[in-house]
Amino acid sequence: xxxxxxxxxxxxxxxxxxxxxxxxxxxxxxxxxxxxxxxxxxxxxxxxxxxxxxxxxxxxxxxxxxxxxxxxxxxxxxxxxxxxxxxxxxxxxxxxxxxxxxxxxxxxxxxxxxxxxxxxxxxxxxxxxxxxxxxxxxxxxxxxxxxxxxxxxxxxxxxxxxxxxxxxxxxxxxxxxxxxxxxxxxxxxxxxxxxxxxxxxxxxxxxxxxxxxxxxxxxxxxxxxxxxxxxxxxxxxxxxxxxxxxxxxxxxxxxxxxxxxxxxxxxxxxxxxxxxxxxxxxxxxxxxxxxxxxxxxxxxxxxxxxxxxxxxxxxxxxxxx
Numbered sequence: 001x002x003x004x005x006x007x008x009x010x011x012x013x014x015x016x017x018x019x020x021x022x023x024x025x026x027x028x029x030x031x032x033x034x035x036x037x038x039x040x041x042x043x044x045x046x047x048x049x050x051x052x053x054x055x056x057x058x059x060x061x062x063x064x065x066x067x068x069x070x071x072x073x074x075x076x077x078x079x080x081x082x083x084x085x086x087x088x089x090x091x092x093x094x095x096x097x098x099x100x101x102x103x104x105x106x107x108x109x110x111x112x113x114x115x116x117x118x119x120x121x122x123x124x125x126x127x128x129x130x131x132x133x134x135x136x137x138x139x140x141x142x143x144x145x146x147x148x149x150x151x152x153x154x155x156x157x158x159x160x161x162x163x164x165x166x167x168x169x170x171x172x173x174x175x176x177x178x179x180x181x182x183x184x185x186x187x188x189x190x191x192x193x194x195x196x197x198x199x200x201x202x203x204x205x206x207x208x209x210x211x212x213x214x215x216x217x218x219x220x221x222x223x224x225x226x227x228x229x230x231x232x233x234x235x236x237x238x239x240x241x242x243x244x245x246x247x248x249x250x251x252x253x254x255x256x257x258x259x260x261x262x263x264x265x266x267x268x269x270x271x272x273x274x275x276x277x278x279x280x281x282x283x284x285x286x287x288x289x290x291x292x293x294x295x296x297x298x299x300x301x302x303x304x305x306x307x308x309x310x311x312x313x314x315x316x317x318x319x320x321x
Contacts, residue, residue: 031106049089134298
């Protein structure tokens with residue numbers, strides 16, 4: 001009998017446990033609270049921070065909050081969550097079943113962010129992983145280079161009497177930008193769509209400095225932080241003499257500024273880059289790898305590194321292993 005199956009989501013056979021299920025199921029692990037990983041289920045299991053963030057979207061979602069390092073028994077399987085380094089509360093899941101050790105990463109990042117724990121490693125027989133930036137051109141700068149570029153953009157705006165607008169997803173990069181810039185004593189104005197997420201970060205121990213909610217006030221001498229989808233909104237377009245900076249791993253592509261209608265873009269991501277993906281696989285050293293989404297050519301790179309790897313082409317009710 002296969003241990004891992006797929007039916008619009010990954011399921012651990014012989015248990016009720018699904019992993020980031022794409023449809024409503026009785027019981028699913030939620031790796032993190034980005035909308036592409038969250039559905040309403042009968043019950044979920046996730047870290048306490050992820051549960052708090054999910055409740056912003058689904059207030060009555062029944063949930064088991066499992067701390068990092070705490071073990072939980074599901075039929076003949078034992079699970080444990082450990083940090084993924086992606087956003088607040090993001091977790092990998094370690095599953096022990098039938099003498100096999102399985103890891104499902106969800107989205108992850110090895111380099112340390114300011115507002116979440118970095119991804120950690122452990123050995124496994126089977127690795128189910130992402131490869132969002134699994135192409136060699138995706139090699140991101142060091143954090144200090146990214147911060148320098150952000151500061152240069154902001155200072156140039158201030159010198160020219162312009163309003164710097166920093167754009168990052170409302171969960172993850174927005175909080176990173178607010179943390180970094182607030183700690184550098186910049187005055188931050190935060191868009192209302194980001195503020196509820198920011199409050200949950202604070203409830204879970206992340207401290208921010210020098211920010212206030214954006215209410216359309218005079219922005220002179222302040223940095224406005226917004227999510228990217230608001231770049232072309234009327235509220236933002238009417239800000240006089242504004243310049244926009246996008247934080248995105250896709251900024252490795254020079255066309256991304258045009259796509260998002262921004263003045264500058266910095267390749268700052270909450271995902272692992274190509275180098276980190278390869279490093280991660282070597283540290284886990286699995287017997288079998290399934291790449292769930294991202295760049296299919298990454299599988300060929302893993303094979304050249306000596307690993308038994310396959311890209312996950314899901315079809316209804318397929319058996320993976």
